[in-house]
Amino acid sequence: MIRLLLADDQALVRGALAALLDLESDLTVVAQVGRGDEVVAAALASRADVALLDVEMPGLDGIAAAAALRAQAPGCRSLIVTTFGRPGYLRRALDAGAAGFVVKDTPAEQLADAVRRVHAGLRVVDPDLAVQSLTVGDSPLTDRERDVLRLAEGGDTVAQIARSAFLSEGTVRNYLSAAIGKTGARTRAEAVRLARDNGWL
Structure with missing residues (x-):
């Protein structure tokens, strides 16, 4: 059994x-x-x-x-x-x-x-x-880019994401920009949606 x-x-x-x-x-x-x-x-x-x-x-x-x-x-x-x-x-x-x-x-x-x-x-x-x-294919996102996108999913501002992730606002912007580029999105909301649809988040 x-x-x-x-x-x-x-x-x-x-x-x-x-x-x-x-x-x-x-x-x-x-x-x-x-x-x-x-x-x-x-x-x-x-x-x-x-x-x-x-x-x-x-x-x-x-x-x-x-x-x-x-x-x-x-x-x-x-x-x-x-x-x-x-x-x-x-x-x-x-x-x-x-x-x-x-x-x-x-x-x-x-x-x-x-x-x-x-x-x-x-x-x-x-x-x-x-x-x-x-x-x-495999997710193009790094662990940190994935973390930042997850935080962005709730609609948090760059400043809020930076506080939650213990990062500087400039670093958050860099991660968001990289994630947008890697997913082929135009906005961070679209990057979140594409990453979620592909199971990368």
């Missing part, structure tokens, strides 16, 4: 996934959490074999939760199951140690098969997303 942990901040989605996966004779859902920062503790307590992680969750996103699982609960493999099929997310998830990445509209039998394959030590990636990822 393959023991599953479900992590998704939407209770309805978690319940639907649990109901579908519990129909499989070799799969059993042993834990459910609604926050990314609860994943490791739940995995350890339930002795889960595979954690199905949403990307966007409070506390810790699914990609960071996959990295935490790899470091603190290596016996539990992670499979990202998300609405947000963005190429940049795929690369970041695999780099963080996720064994698979599928989108939520994957048919139930394919999702169950993905779980089995991840449990068996294989890597599973949504084929359409894999093609997109190869087309888009």
